[in-house]
Structure formats: structure tokens, C-alpha cells
Amino acid sequence: MADPDVYKENDDLFFLSGTGDGRTLPIYETNDLSSFRLKRSYDASAADPTYDYCMLWAPDLGKYNGVYYLYFSAQRVPNGMACPATGQDVTTFVASAPDLNLNFGAPQPINPNTTYPRTTIGSACTPQGCNRNIRIDSATFNDTSGRWLFYVWFDRGNNISSFNLAAPGTVYNHTGPALYTLPANEEGINEAPELLKRNGIYYLLFSSGWYNSQYAMNYIMADSLPALTRARAVRQLSQPMRNDAGALIQTHGHNVVVDRRGEFFNIFHQGAFSPPGTFTSRSTYKQRIAFKPDGSMHSLNQVNVRWTRLTGYNYSLDLVLRDGTVIGPCIYAGIIGSANKTVFNGVCPSAGNRMVNKGDIAAFRIFYSNSSTWGPFVEKAYDGVSDDVFLEIPGGTTPFVDLSWSEEETGAQYSIDIQRRDTGAWIGPCIGVNSVNRSLAWTYSGRCDTPGINVAISNITAFRICTAMNGDWAHARCGSTPYDGKSMHVPIVIP
Incomplete structure (x- = not known):
């Protein structure tokens, strides 16, 4: 099953649906998000005496004002006609059910015979614009401002827009190639x-790339639904997994987030590929979500591994798994060389392209050598979740510090200050707004560009990030974090 969606009735009752055979939509019931049983399959053609439906994709299950709704993408033709039909494109319909039997009735078009975003049988864009064509991947969201419908429309690719069902005349455009350069x-x-x-933070999660190619999950964070656009930072939740030859092994996408007893779960489909990198199938998986202090999410399959530097040495990465086995090398010295950072993305290219889930890792090991002989290593326990791991090699120095910080108002600018260990004085800005601008990350390597002075990493006791809007630095807000003089990643939250 692909394109999963989950509706939560309560902490002990959930319903899962998704894309199946293209003619019906399976609906599964579960009490624990672990074991599932088929409740029923929705057959739109059987429910509608007038029309037949095909290409049933990407359902959205939900409830509003006591009524249960099933939105889905499909083509519709008069009874007995060929489906798919020429001259048509896929569009979105909605069916309703009065109770938890989820016996959904005949599909209905959305906003028919209006100028609002609507169900559109034909392939042409509406006179009001392509973003009024509700094509695929509908997602409803109940907010204090009302019930919202997010959807995908076609123009130069796939784009995402939304509207409040109580005020459908206003359309909010969020992301896509017709709106932004991707x-x-x-x-x-x-x-x-x-x-x-x-x-208090809103998240728009979305998938990018073709389902059989670069498919991956991303998200945007903001303080309101309309603000969820690419004017904000676009963050990666997953990335495609490839072997050492560059062929695809696994992709992830079309996810839904559901909470149970205070925990959040990401439910998504995972693409499988044959050894040459040819797409073969999609199945639905589940993973817990862990949040960072600034509200961003730890990624599904990426870990930034950093370690201190020994001059003249090369490095190799091993994994220690929770069952006690060791994969070594996972990434050998021929790939890492003398670098002091590598990204583990779920694949060990130097161990036969073995795939390893983050949750199965108990520790990371960095071996270091200045000859052809390998023996010494350092090991760091791993929690199975985090995106960042730091290993300190005895006698090593810190070559750089990766700074990252929370995203503030849309359009905010940032600058970086440091506090000296020898004098206690702040240097502000160390890296000014003309350099940092709207970035949410910076690599500090010992140089304060703005005053033009060097300050050794070991001589820093704190980093501070300040932010301002429209150049109003007289009213800047700042957040600082103590620094130990060794670590290679420092996250900072601006209050």
C-alpha cells in the first residue's frame, strides 16, 4: 500500500487507508498503531449509481462536526465507459459517512459550479488559474480558524495550495515549481x-521528486497556516538512499503524522528498488518522531558524524549495532580521507551497501591512522534518534564548529557573536548580517569576518545568535549557548 493516511478517533482507535489497486480504497482499523485489520474497502463505483471511478489514489480520512469524510483522487466517467478516459485528468472527490461504520456514500465534487478551488473533470486549468484545480493528495486539517483543505495542482509540475473551507474564495499558495524555483x-x-x-508551531510536510526517483520528505515550520511557504526554511526529513555506484536503494514519501499518548509517529510509504536501481514496489512503514529544542524534527535516515582532528591522519567509520554486531568499515578511509565530518544516510557503502536504520545503531566508531595500519579508535554511544554525533579523539583539535539556530519571523536576518574565554568580552558581531543574512546555519573556523580578527575555537565560551527584521538591529532579539571549546556542533534557540 502507498500514500498512507491515518485518522485518529482516540488514543485507542485509529483508521488507516491508502492507495491500493486503483479501484477501491482499503480502510484498516487498529487500536495500537501496530496490528491492523481490514474494516472495509470503499468502492466508489459501487456507491454511485451514475458514475464509475478509477485511479483512486491518496485518500484523506477525517471528521468534522460529527461527520466522517473520505477525500480521494480519481477519474470519473459515466457508467460503463472506459476509465481512465482521454481528455481527463485526475481530480478530487469527497464522500461522507454518519458514524464509525465508515460506510461512505456516493462521491461528491468539491465546490461544483463555482469559481472556488474545485473538482475539475477535464484536463484544462480553470479560468481562475491552475491553482483552482483540486487534483490530487488532499489533506484536511481542523484548526481554530476552521477546517482547511490542502491539495496539489498541476502546472510545470506539482504544486501545493490550500483554502479555508469556510472562506474558499481566498487561496493560499505554499510551494511548487509554478510558485518558486526548486x-x-x-x-x-x-x-x-x-x-x-x-x-504553537504549524508544520507543512510534503514530498518532493518522482515516486520512482528522488522521492523524499520535507517540511516547513511557521506560526500560521498561510505562512507555510518557501519564504521559510525547507528542511529535509528524509533523503533517498543510494549504493556506492549511485543507484537507488530506497526512497520515502507521502507521509502522515499521528500522535498517541504524547508520542508522535510518522507513517509513510517506502519505495523498494532492484539492484540496478529500478523501482519495484511501495509499502507502508512507521517511525517515531523526535523533536529538537527549536521544534524541528530529527531526520528519518541521516546522522552528521563529526570528530576532532589529528594532523596527517585519515579516518574510517564503523557502526556498532544494538545486537552487538559491528559493521566495519561502514564508510572506509578511501571515502572519508582526512575530513573531520561525514554524513551517514542509512547505507554503508563500504559494507556491501548494507542498509542500517538509525534506531538499530548503538554506537559510532571512528578509526584513525597516519599509516596503512589501523588500530586505534574512539567510540560514542548513540541514542538511535539524533542527527548529530561528536567523537573526541585523544590529542585532537577542533577544526570547525557547525552552528545552527531556530528560525524566527519570516524574512528575519541573523548575525553571530562570540564570547572570548581569555577576557570574557563579547565580539558582536563576529559574523555580521551581510554574511549570514537569512541562513539558519554557519560553520565557524576561527575567524571573525566582520572585525577581521582571529579567535581560536578553544578561546570561545559562548556563541550568540541575534535576529532582527528589516534592519532594525536596535530591537534585535538574541539567544546564546555556552560552549566547551571542543564540540563541533552547537544548536541555539532564540527566545
Whole structure:
């Protein structure tokens, strides 16, 4: 099953649906998000005496004002006609059910015969614009401001927009190639919107790339639904997994987030590939979500591994698994060389392209050598979740510090200050707004560019990030974090 969606009735009752055979939509019931039983399959053609439906994709299950709703993408034709049909494109319908039997009735078009975003049988864009064509991947979200519908429309690729069902005349555009310039790896595809609100922060999760190619999960954070656009930072939740030859092994996408007893779970489909990198199938998986102090999420399959430097040495990475086995090398010295950072993305290219889930890792090991002989190593226990691991090699020095910080108002700018260990004085800015601008990360290597002075990493006791809007630095807000003079990653939250 692909394109999963989960509706939560309560902490002990959930319903899962997704793309199946293209003619019906399976609906599974579960009490624990672990064991599932088929409740029923929704057959839109059987429910509608007038029309037949095909290409049933990407359902959205939900409830509003006591009524249960099933949104889904499909083509519709008069009874007995060929489906798929020429001259049509896929569009979105909605069916309703009065109770938890989830016996959904005949599909209905959305906002028919209006100028609002709507179900559109034909392939042409509406006169009001392509973003009024509700094509695929609908996602409803109940907010204090009302019930919202997010959806995908087609123009130069796949784009995401939304509207409040109580005020459908206003359309909010969020992301996609018709709206923004996308990086090449997104392949002109932004789809599968999913909404989450946690601790006052809204999240728009979406998938990028073709499902059989660069498919991956991303997200945007903001303080309101309309602000969830690419004017904010786009963060990676997953990345495609490839072997050492560059062929695809696994992809992840079209996710839904559901909470149970205070824990959050990411439910998504995972693409499988044959050894040459040819797509073979998709299945649905589940993973707990862990949040960082600034509200961002730890990634599904990426760990930034950093370690201190010994002059003239090369390095190799091993993994210690929770069952006690060791994969070594996972990334050998021929790949890492003398670098002091590598990214583990779920694949060990130097161990037969073995895939390893983050949750199965108990520790990381860095071996170091200045000859052809390998023996000494350092090991760091791992929690199975975090995106960052630091290993301190005896006698090593810290070559750089990767700084990252929380995202503030849309359009905010940032600067970096440091506090000297020898004098206690702050240097501000050390890296000014003309350099940092709107970035949310910076690598400090011992140089304060703005005053033009060197300050050794070991001589720093704190980093501070300040932010301002429209150049109003007289009213800047700042957040600082103590520094031990050794660590190579420092996250900072601005209050």
C-alpha cells in the first residue's frame, strides 16, 4: 500500500487507508498503531449509481462536526465507459459517512459550479488559474480558524495550495515549481501535503521528486497556516538512499503524522528498488518522531558524524549495532580521507551497501591512522534518534564548529557573536548580517569576518545568535549557548 493516511478517533482507535489497486480504497482499523485489520474497502463505483471511478489514489480520512469524510483522487466517467478516459485528468472527490461504520456514500465534487478551488473533470486549468484545480493528495486539517483543505495542482509540475473551507474564495499558495524555483533534486514535484500543529508551531510536510526517483520528505515550520511557504526554511526529513555506484536503494514519501499518548509517529510509504536501481514496489512503514529544542524534527535516515582532528591522519567509520554486531568499515578511509565530518544516510557503502536504520545503531566508531595500519579508535554511544554525533579523539583539535539556530519571523536576518574565554568580552558581531543574512546555519573556523580578527575555537565560551527584521538591529532579539571549546556542533534557540 502507498500514500498512507491515518485518522485518529482516540488514543485507542485509529483508521488507516491508502492507495491500493486503483479501484477501491482499503480502510484498516487498529487500536495500537501496530496490528491492523481490514474494516472495509470503499468502492466508489459501487456507491454511485451514475458514475464509475478509477485511479483512486491518496485518500484523506477525517471528521468534522460529527461527520466522517473520505477525500480521494480519481477519474470519473459515466457508467460503463472506459476509465481512465482521454481528455481527463485526475481530480478530487469527497464522500461522507454518519458514524464509525465508515460506510461512505456516493462521491461528491468539491465546490461544483463555482469559481472556488474545485473538482475539475477535464484536463484544462480553470479560468481562475491552475491553482483552482483540486487534483490530487488532499489533506484536511481542523484548526481554530476552521477546517482547511490542502491539495496539489498541476502546472510545470506539482504544486501545493490550500483554502479555508469556510472562506474558499481566498487561496493560499505554499510551494511548487509554478510558485518558486526548486532545487534539481525535487524534480519539479511538491506533493502529498500533511499538516501538524505542536507547541504553537504549524508544520507543512510534503514530498518532493518522482515516486520512482528522488522521492523524499520535507517540511516547513511557521506560526500560521498561510505562512507555510518557501519564504521559510525547507528542511529535509528524509533523503533517498543510494549504493556506492549511485543507484537507488530506497526512497520515502507521502507521509502522515499521528500522535498517541504524547508520542508522535510518522507513517509513510517506502519505495523498494532492484539492484540496478529500478523501482519495484511501495509499502507502508512507521517511525517515531523526535523533536529538537527549536521544534524541528530529527531526520528519518541521516546522522552528521563529526570528530576532532589529528594532523596527517585519515579516518574510517564503523557502526556498532544494538545486537552487538559491528559493521566495519561502514564508510572506509578511501571515502572519508582526512575530513573531520561525514554524513551517514542509512547505507554503508563500504559494507556491501548494507542498509542500517538509525534506531538499530548503538554506537559510532571512528578509526584513525597516519599509516596503512589501523588500530586505534574512539567510540560514542548513540541514542538511535539524533542527527548529530561528536567523537573526541585523544590529542585532537577542533577544526570547525557547525552552528545552527531556530528560525524566527519570516524574512528575519541573523548575525553571530562570540564570547572570548581569555577576557570574557563579547565580539558582536563576529559574523555580521551581510554574511549570514537569512541562513539558519554557519560553520565557524576561527575567524571573525566582520572585525577581521582571529579567535581560536578553544578561546570561545559562548556563541550568540541575534535576529532582527528589516534592519532594525536596535530591537534585535538574541539567544546564546555556552560552549566547551571542543564540540563541533552547537544548536541555539532564540527566545
